[in-house]
Amino acid sequence: MTDTRAALVETARLSIARGSKSFAAASKLFAPVVRERAWLLYAWCRACDDLVDGQDHGHDRTIVTDARARVARVRALSDAALDGEPTGDPAFDALGVVARETGLPRRFVHDVIDGFQLDAEDWHPRSEDDLYRYCYHVAGAVGLLMAVVMGVSPDDDATLDRACDLGLAFQLANIARDIEEDARVDRCYLPDDWLVEMDMPPGEHMKPPYRERLAVLAKRLATRAQLHEDSAALGTKALSFRSAWAVLAAAGIYGDIARAVAARGARAWDHRVTTSKGAKLAWIARAGVRAARRQSLPDTPRDPLLWTRPR
Numbered sequence: 001m002t003d004t005r006a007a008l009v010e011t012a013r014l015s016i017a018r019g020s021k022s023f024a025a026a027s028k029l030f031a032p033v034v035r036e037r038a039w040l041l042y043a044w045c046r047a048c049d050d051l052v053d054g055q056d057h058g059h060d061r062t063i064v065t066d067a068r069a070r071v072a073r074v075r076a077l078s079d080a081a082l083d084g085e086p087t088g089d090p091a092f093d094a095l096g097v098v099a100r101e102t103g104l105p106r107r108f109v110h111d112v113i114d115g116f117q118l119d120a121e122d123w124h125p126r127s128e129d130d131l132y133r134y135c136y137h138v139a140g141a142v143g144l145l146m147a148v149v150m151g152v153s154p155d156d157d158a159t160l161d162r163a164c165d166l167g168l169a170f171q172l173a174n175i176a177r178d179i180e181e182d183a184r185v186d187r188c189y190l191p192d193d194w195l196v197e198m199d200m201p202p203g204e205h206m207k208p209p210y211r212e213r214l215a216v217l218a219k220r221l222a223t224r225a226q227l228h229e230d231s232a233a234l235g236t237k238a239l240s241f242r243s244a245w246a247v248l249a250a251a252g253i254y255g256d257i258a259r260a261v262a263a264r265g266a267r268a269w270d271h272r273v274t275t276s277k278g279a280k281l282a283w284i285a286r287a288g289v290r291a292a293r294r295q296s297l298p299d300t301p302r303d304p305l306l307w308t309r310p311r
Contacts, residue, residue, distance in 0.1 A: 005097055009036045011090045012043035019046045025280045026250035029287075030150075031242045037102060037149045038246075040094035044081075045112070045142055047091030048074045052116045067120035075113050082106055104145055105154045111141035125191040132307040134189065135171040136164065140309055143167030143232075150243040157311075161302055162235020164309045165228040166251055172225035173258035176218045180206055180269035190217055211266035222262035229255045231302055236294050244294050248287035253280050 016024045016039050027038050052071055054064040064070065077087045081096035082104075098104065115137030125131040147163035148154055175182075175189045182188060183206045188195075195202060198213040205214055229251050236244035256275050261268045 008090055008094045008097060012039035012094050015043045015046050022253045022275055026246045029242055029246035029249055034150055037098045040098040041145055041149055043091045044095040048116060071116045071120045078109055102149050104148055108141050108144045111137055127191050127193050131191050135168045136309050139167035139171035140164040150239055159235050159238040162232050166232035169225040169228040170254050172221045173254055176221040176261040177257050177273045215265040218268055219262040222258035225258040231306060234297055241291055245288050245291040248290050249284045252283035252287055
C-alpha cells in the first residue's frame with residue numbers, strides 16, 4: 001500500500017504542477033503530509049473537470065456531446081473510491097486515499113460533482129444567487145474538502161464557512177478571467193440579470209461594442225471576490241501556521257488574477273491573465289508574515305450580507 005500511495009502522490013504532484021502553477025507554488029508551504037493530501041485531492045478535482053469538459057489539465061477545452069454520461073462516470077468512480085474500492089484510475093484512487101486518511105464527508109464530494117452536473121445540463125445563472133450557487137458547487141465545496149484535509153472538523157461550521165469563502169473568491173476570479181474562453185464553447189456564467197442591466201444581448205457580450213460594459217461586470221466579480229477573500233483570511237486563525245501560510249499565499253496569488261482583470265478594463269481578455277513567478281514569490285513572503293500575525297486578527301463575525309453556503 002505504501003508503494004501504491006507513493007505512486008499516486010507522484011502522479012498527483014505532476015498533475016498540479018501541470019494544471020495550476022499558482023496552487024502548486026502555494027502547496028509547497030504545507031506540512032509534508034498535508035501537502036501530499038492536497039495534491040491527491042487536486043488530482044481528483046482536476047481529473048473530474050477535465051473529463052466533463054473535454055480538456056487536458058484545464059487547457060484546450062472542447063464542446064462535448066455526452067456530458068451527462070461523463071458526469072455519471074465521475075459520480076460512479078468517485079463513489080467507488082469513497083467505498084474503498086480500486087477504480088483503475090489514479091486520480092479517483094487518490095480520492096479514496098485522502099478520504100480514508102482524513103474522513104472527507106461524502107456530501108462535500110457529492111456537492112462538487114453536482115457542480116459538474118450543472119455544466120452538463122448547460123445550466124446558466126439567471127440571478128446573482130444562482131451564480132453563487134454554482135460557485136459553491138465547483139469551488140466553495142472544494143474549499144470545504146481542503147479544510148478537512150488541513151484538519152478542520154466537518155462540524156466546525158464557522159471555519160468551514162471561511163474555507164468556502166476562499167473557494168468562492170477563486171471561482172469568481174476564474175469567471176472574470178475566462179469570460180472569453182467560456183464564450184468560445186458557448187458558456188456564460190454572467191447572470192442574466194447582470195446582462196439585462198448592462199443591456200447586452202445574450203451570447204453577444206464578447207463583441208467589441210459591449211467591451212466597456214463587460215468590464216463593469218468583470219470589476220463587479222473582482223469586488224465580490226475580494227470580499228470573500230478578506231473573509232477567508234480570518235478563518236486561518238483555526239489553522240496551523242504552515243496551512244495558514246499556504247492558504248494566504250494561494251489567496252493572494254489567485255486574488256491578483258481578479259484584480260488584474262479589473263485593472264485591465266475592456267482589454268482584460270486580449271491576453272490571458274496570469275501571475276508571474278516573481279509575483280508568486282512576493283505573495284509567499286507576504287503570506288508568511290500574515291500567517292505569523294494571524295492570531296492578532298480581530299474576532300470579527302462573518303459578514304451576514306455575504307452569500308452563505310447551503311447547510
